Amino acid sequence: MKKNVLSARKCLQAVVPYQPGKPIEEVQRELGLKDVIKLASNENPLGPSAKAMRAAEKAVAAAAMYPDGSCYRLRHALAKFYDWNPEGIILGSGSNELLLLLGQAFLNPGDEVLTSQMSFAVYPAVAQLAEARFVATPMREFTFDLKALSKAVTDRTKIIFIANPNNPTGTMVSPTELEKFVRRVPASCLLVLDEAYYEYTDPLWRPDSLSWVLRQPNVAVLRTFSKAYGLAGMRVGYGLVSPEVAHAVERVRAPFNVNHIAQEAAMAALADSLHVKRSVALARREREWLTVHLGKYGFEAVPSQTNFVFANVPRGTGQTWFAELMKHGVIIRPMPGPYVRITLGTRDQNERLIEAIKAIQNSSFNV
Ligand SMILES: Cc1ncc(COP(=O)(O)O)c(C=O)c1O
Incomplete structure (x- = not known):
C-alpha cells in the first residue's frame, strides 16, 4: 500500500534556496568578533536618504x-x-x-x-x-x-x-x-x-x-x-x-x-536625487581605488559598472578567501572557483578589507 506522506512539488527538488550574504550578527556570534563589516550583498554603504x-x-x-x-x-x-x-x-x-x-x-x-x-x-x-x-x-x-x-x-x-x-x-x-x-x-x-x-x-x-x-x-x-x-x-x-x-x-x-x-x-x-548622486559618486571613486589596491595584492578585478567588483583571487579559492577574511571581521561573497565578489564600501571599509588581505598574505596561512 502507498504510504500517505506529505510531499512538496517535485520541481522543488531542483531548486537551490537563495544564499544571501552572511549576516553581520551571525559572524559576530560564531567568531566572537565585535567589529564586523559586510561587503557581500551590494548594499549602499551610505544607507538610505535622510528624507x-x-x-x-x-x-x-x-x-x-x-x-x-x-x-x-x-x-x-x-x-x-x-x-x-x-x-x-x-x-x-x-x-x-x-x-x-x-x-x-x-x-x-x-x-x-x-x-x-x-x-x-x-x-x-x-x-x-x-x-x-x-x-x-x-x-x-x-x-x-x-x-x-x-x-x-x-x-x-x-x-x-x-x-x-x-x-x-x-x-x-x-x-x-x-x-x-x-x-x-x-x-x-x-x-x-x-x-x-x-x-x-x-x-x-x-x-x-x-x-x-x-x-x-x-x-x-x-x-x-x-x-x-x-x-x-x-x-x-x-x-x-x-x-x-x-x-x-x-x-x-x-x-x-x-x-x-x-x-x-x-x-x-x-x-532625493542628491542622495543617489552621492551614492553613485562614492561607488565610482571606490571602484577605482579598490581595483588598484586589490591589484597590488594579486587580485584581478573585472572592470565593473556597478557598486561591486568581481575578482580573481591570487591563490586558493573564493571560498578560502571568504573564510579567512571573515576571521578578520570582513564579510565578502565567495563565488565558485577562484573568484570573489566584493561590494564597494566606504573608504574606511575598503581600507579595512585591504589591510585584512595584507595580513592574510603576510601570514603563514596557505589560503
Ligand atoms: C541583477 C539583480 N537583479 C535583481 C536583484 C534583486 O534586487 P531587489 O530584490 O533587492 O530589488 C539583484 C539583487 O542583488 C540583482 O543583483
Missing part, C-alpha cells in the same frame, strides 16, 4: 492599516519620474519578487527560460518553480554573449533574462549589440532587462531600454530601490513594462506585496 528615513518613521503611524495595494502614489511618482504610463508600472517586494511573478505569469511547464551562465542566482529558480527548462549559455569575458544567446533561442523560449549590468561579474553588454538582439527577439518571448544597477552605470553604456518597451510589448525593464537608493531592507523594486505585461502580473501578485512604510520611503528616496 526616506523620515518618511518611513512617519509612515509607521499607519501600521495598523493595510497599505494601498495598488501603490497609487508611488506608481504615479514613478510615472512622472520616467514620463511613463502608470498602467505600465509593476511594483514588487524587491525586483526579486517581480522576477518570480513574471515567471508565474508567463511560464508553462516545458517552456524554456534562457539566460547566461554566471548570472543572477534567482533566474534558475524562476524556471524550476514553473517546471520550465533552464538554459544558460557561456559568458564571454565575464559578459553576456549575445551571439550565443541568440543561437540558443528556440520556439520554446518563453523568457530571456539579461542582467545589465550583470551580477556577479559587474559587466554590461554594448548598447548597440543589445538593440540588435532586442529587435530579433520573437514577439512570443518575454525579454526581461534586469537593470538593478542602472544608476551606477556609465551614461555612454546605458541602453535606450525604455524606448524598446514602448516599441515591443514583450520587453520588460526591472529596476530597484535596493541599490543606489539605499533601501534594500525596505524591499521595493519596480518594472517599466507594457500594459499587457502589467495586467498579467496583476493576476499573480499577492494583494499587499509592498508595505506602506516601504512605499512612503521609496517615494521620498525617488525625490
Whole structure:
C-alpha cells in the first residue's frame, strides 16, 4: 500500500534556496568578533536618504492599516519620474519578487527560460518553480554573449533574462549589440532587462531600454530601490513594462506585496536625487581605488559598472578567501572557483578589507 506522506512539488527538488550574504550578527556570534563589516550583498554603504528615513518613521503611524495595494502614489511618482504610463508600472517586494511573478505569469511547464551562465542566482529558480527548462549559455569575458544567446533561442523560449549590468561579474553588454538582439527577439518571448544597477552605470553604456518597451510589448525593464537608493531592507523594486505585461502580473501578485512604510520611503528616496548622486559618486571613486589596491595584492578585478567588483583571487579559492577574511571581521561573497565578489564600501571599509588581505598574505596561512 502507498504510504500517505506529505510531499512538496517535485520541481522543488531542483531548486537551490537563495544564499544571501552572511549576516553581520551571525559572524559576530560564531567568531566572537565585535567589529564586523559586510561587503557581500551590494548594499549602499551610505544607507538610505535622510528624507526616506523620515518618511518611513512617519509612515509607521499607519501600521495598523493595510497599505494601498495598488501603490497609487508611488506608481504615479514613478510615472512622472520616467514620463511613463502608470498602467505600465509593476511594483514588487524587491525586483526579486517581480522576477518570480513574471515567471508565474508567463511560464508553462516545458517552456524554456534562457539566460547566461554566471548570472543572477534567482533566474534558475524562476524556471524550476514553473517546471520550465533552464538554459544558460557561456559568458564571454565575464559578459553576456549575445551571439550565443541568440543561437540558443528556440520556439520554446518563453523568457530571456539579461542582467545589465550583470551580477556577479559587474559587466554590461554594448548598447548597440543589445538593440540588435532586442529587435530579433520573437514577439512570443518575454525579454526581461534586469537593470538593478542602472544608476551606477556609465551614461555612454546605458541602453535606450525604455524606448524598446514602448516599441515591443514583450520587453520588460526591472529596476530597484535596493541599490543606489539605499533601501534594500525596505524591499521595493519596480518594472517599466507594457500594459499587457502589467495586467498579467496583476493576476499573480499577492494583494499587499509592498508595505506602506516601504512605499512612503521609496517615494521620498525617488525625490532625493542628491542622495543617489552621492551614492553613485562614492561607488565610482571606490571602484577605482579598490581595483588598484586589490591589484597590488594579486587580485584581478573585472572592470565593473556597478557598486561591486568581481575578482580573481591570487591563490586558493573564493571560498578560502571568504573564510579567512571573515576571521578578520570582513564579510565578502565567495563565488565558485577562484573568484570573489566584493561590494564597494566606504573608504574606511575598503581600507579595512585591504589591510585584512595584507595580513592574510603576510601570514603563514596557505589560503
Ligand atoms: C541583477 C539583480 N537583479 C535583481 C536583484 C534583486 O534586487 P531587489 O530584490 O533587492 O530589488 C539583484 C539583487 O542583488 C540583482 O543583483
